[in-house]
Amino acid sequence: MKLSIYHDGQFFIGIVEFKESKQSKFIKHTFGKEPGYDEILWFVDKQLLASLDGTKTTVAMKKDKKRINPKRLQRLVSREQKQFKHLSKAHAAIKEEQELNKKQRKVKSKVERDALKEKKRRMKRQKFKEKHKGH
Incomplete structure (x- = not known):
């Protein structure tokens, strides 16, 4: 497991790579303006494993033999450590995870929206029936 922290111009970003x-x-993970040692330790102790379990995307890697x-x-x-790291595989995996979450969110919101429309339609029909019941 490897944690790389870099500054993107506005915030400090941490990218964790877990190999199996x-x-x-x-x-x-976005740490904020300037993360302290305590904040990084809190992330590693409390949030890291839950975040890893929540990640659904994986990237195939080549195994070094030497x-x-x-x-x-x-x-x-x-x-x-001295060089800026361009973590292209990490960025691609994170982007794929974001797209997957976006699709799931769209499906969920569509189902909720349709349920709300159906509920309004039933309520309107119910009011109409009650209004014209005695006529």
């Missing part, structure tokens, strides 16, 4: 065998899940020398790995990590 050959698949990865990504989560995006073992890397620990010193080289340490140098790579330090270089990676």
Whole structure:
């Protein structure tokens, strides 16, 4: 599991990458203007696992077969921390999750809207029947 925090110009954004065998899940969390150590720990302790369970999209990843020398790995990590990361796979996975949620929300709102229309139609019909009952 990997948490990357970057500044997008307005807010600090955290992107979590969770790898299981050959698949990865990504989560995006907005921390706000300037997150403190406590806020980041609270997110990791309280909210991270629930967010991971709620994520439905996964991305297939290639498995690295080569073992890397620990010193080289340490140098790579330090270089990676210094550079701005363009997390294209993470952004694509998060975007796909947002689109999925958007479709579900549209279907739900359409069902609710249709139910409300039907209820109004029944109420109108009921009023009409009560009004013209004795005639």
